[in-house]
Amino acid sequence: MAISRGGVMFFADHAAAFRNVARALRPGGRLVFVCPQPASPDIEESRALGLLAGLLGAQGAAPSPDHTDARAAMASLSDPAHIRRSLAAYTDVTVTSLPVETYWGRDPADAVDFLLSRTPDRVVPRVTRKALEDTLSPYAGGRGVRMEARVWLVTATRPS
Numbered sequence: 001m002a003i004s005r006g007g008v009m010f011f012a013d014h015a016a017a018f019r020n021v022a023r024a025l026r027p028g029g030r031l032v033f034v035c036p037q038p039a040s041p042d043i044e045e046s047r048a049l050g051l052l053a054g055l056l057g058a059q060g061a062a063p064s065p066d067h068t069d070a071r072a073a074m075a076s077l078s079d080p081a082h083i084r085r086s087l088a089a090y091t092d093v094t095v096t097s098l099p100v101e102t103y104w105g106r107d108p109a110d111a112v113d114f115l116l117s118r119t120p121d122r123v124v125p126r127v128t129r130k131a132l133e134d135t136l137s138p139y140a141g142g143r144g145v146r147m148e149a150r151v152w153l154v155t156a157t158r159p160s
Helices: 013-023 046-059 065-074 079-087 108-114 125-138
Strands: 002-005 030-036 091-105 144-157
Touching: 013 079, 013 108, 030 046, 065 091, 079 091, 079 144, 091 108, 125 144
Parallel strands: 002 030
Antiparallel strands: 030 144, 091 144
16 A cells, blocks of 8 residues: 655656556555645635735745745645546546645644745744734634645555
8 A cells, every 4th residue: 555645746747656656556556645625715724825825925025936836736636637647557546525624833823933934034024923823823722723624535546
């Protein structure tokens, strides 16, 4: 069995990478992975990330090319038709929508630190940092900052 919890979307060539994984599996072996669904305005994580992007964009700093590339990669397997095409070497391909709760940090300040760690060269003024923390505060509780999101749970079988 091959399992990925959010890494396969970073493959440069999904079909080629999944063919390589299939070669590593025995006949009848299983592939299982999760990847993000497209952003939806009715999902907590999408709404919060949209607000955060607006606050950071209001600073006037363009995202770094690495940050832009990472965002594109995160969405690279968001289309179920593309997932199925990429898994042409497999049988019994299923793509199931799954609600999940994402963890961003112990508290809003920790969650902002995590968010800003994606662009370590960015300097954020104190007022913007406070606004970011305020945006995440509604999602903070006894188990940290958590938000509803949706992922695809994908399963497939290497042919015998």
